[in-house]
Structure formats: C-alpha cells, structure tokens
Amino acid sequence: MKDTFTHKGMRKKLVETLEKKGITNPAVLQAINTIPRHLFMDSGFIDHAYVDKAFPIAADQTISQPYTVARQTELLEVVKGSKILEIGTGSGYQTAVLLEIGAVVYSIERQNKLFKKAEIFFKKQKYTPKKLIFGDGYIGLETEAPFDGIVVTAGAPFVPKPLLAQLKIGGKLVIPVGEKSQIMTVFTRTSQTAFDKETFGEFRFVPLLENKN
Numbered sequence: 001m002k003d004t005f006t007h008k009g010m011r012k013k014l015v016e017t018l019e020k021k022g023i024t025n026p027a028v029l030q031a032i033n034t035i036p037r038h039l040f041m042d043s044g045f046i047d048h049a050y051v052d053k054a055f056p057i058a059a060d061q062t063i064s065q066p067y068t069v070a071r072q073t074e075l076l077e078v079v080k081g082s083k084i085l086e087i088g089t090g091s092g093y094q095t096a097v098l099l100e101i102g103a104v105v106y107s108i109e110r111q112n113k114l115f116k117k118a119e120i121f122f123k124k125q126k127y128t129p130k131k132l133i134f135g136d137g138y139i140g141l142e143t144e145a146p147f148d149g150i151v152v153t154a155g156a157p158f159v160p161k162p163l164l165a166q167l168k169i170g171g172k173l174v175i176p177v178g179e180k181s182q183i184m185t186v187f188t189r190t191s192q193t194a195f196d197k198e199t200f201g202e203f204r205f206v207p208l209l210e211n212k213n
C-alpha cells in the first residue's frame with residue numbers, strides 16, 4: 001500500500017479539521033500531517049482513513065478517532081525524548097504519533113492478534129517503539145518505570161493505582177475514566193505522594209479489559 005498525493009491532501013484537510021476543533025500543539029499537528037493513517041487500517045476502510053472518526057480494526061477493537069489521538073497526545077505534553085507508556089497498542093497509530101514527536105515509547109496490548117500485528121508492522125517502519133509488550137495494561141510496566149507520561153487508549157472503569165505509581169514527579173497520566181462513556185482525566189504527579197487532577201470532557205472508548213489474558 002502506498003502513500004499518494006491524494007492521501008497527503010486528505011491529511012492536510014484532516015489537520016485543518018483538528019485545528020478547528022481546538023488542537024494547537026504544532027508537533028502534534030505535524031505528526032498527524034506526516035503519518036499515513038490509512039496504513040493502520042484494514043483495506044476495506046481506507047476511504048475513511050482521513051475522516052475524523054474511529055474505525056473497526058481486528059479483534060473487535062477500534063483505531064481511535066484522530067481528534068482523540070491528537071487531544072491525548074497534547075494533554076501528555078510529549079516532547080522529544082519523553083519516556084512514554086501507552087496502554088492499548090491496537091493499530092499502533094497512537095504509538096506512531098508519539099514516535100513521530102520523538103518520544104521513547106513502550107506500548108502494552110492484551111489482544112495477542114493485535115500485539116503480533118503491531119510487531120510485524122513496526123519492523124517495516126522508520127519508527128520503532130522501544131518495546132511492544134503482550135500483557136495487561138492495568139499493572140503498567142514496573143520494570144521500565146518511572147515514565148514522563150502514561151496514556152491509556154481504552155475506557156478505564158477506575159484509575160489503576162500502579163499507573164499513578166509509575167509516573168515520575170512532574171509526569172502525567174492521561175486516562176479516559178468511566179464505563180459507558182468516559183471523562184478524559186489528567187493526573188500530574190506533584191510529589192512522591194501527591195497528584196493534581198484535571199478533567200477535559202466526555203469521550204467514548206472501547207473498554208479497558210482486566211485479567212482476561
């Protein structure tokens with residue numbers, strides 16, 4: 001599958017849509033403008049790759065809506081060299097956005113099929129995550145902690161304690177919290193024991209599933 005001028009033109013329009021919806025971080029917009037989102041989708045849906053919508057991928061999961069990916073990345077305050085843990089690799093699109101900005105990315109996926117697919121996919125790309133992990137994101141990644149940022153890309157019924165514990169001081173956890181719909185929530189670790197909490201409106205995600213490996 002190729003990246004054509006038509007695709008590039010569609011991406012530019014998508015970036016304009018995201019700007020209208022309030023995304024301002026230039027590095028985030030640049031990443032969306034650069035990454036061929038159609039390569040992360042099953043071929044039947046390619047015509048929809050540059051519409052601002054979520055779409056089905058394998059294993060009953062979805063590739064997140066571009067606006068959601070942009071917003072979560074913006075809220076993470078990622079810069080070049082940030083050490084980021086992503087929960088829910090899925091299609092790998094959010095992973096690629098983080099890599100394009102220059103983050104060092106660890107990403108966990110609990111569906112084996114998606115994990116395997118992402119592993120093969122990233123071997124062929126110019127960007128490579130530091131580590132792709134097949135496992136349960138509820139427990140985070142203790143062996144590589146602490147992180148500058150942790151982004152959860154599935155709806156969490158509650159905030160998993162290990163994720164808070166694995167943040168550096170000054171680090172951020174960006175997590176959609178809720179069952180049917182979710183409130184985008186950002187926790188900033190202000191000291192060893194204290195966290196600031198802010199909320200950023202309602203979103204809809206597939207659920208973060210527990211203990212089902």
Ligand code: SAH
Binds near residue numbers: 089091
């Ligand atoms: N970041 C992805 C979003 C995929 S949807 C993208 O840009 O495409 C959310 C993903 O979270 C799904 O792939 C789902 O399998 C995964 N997931 C759900 N519960 C999980 C858990 N406990 N640990 C790790 N991944 C999980």
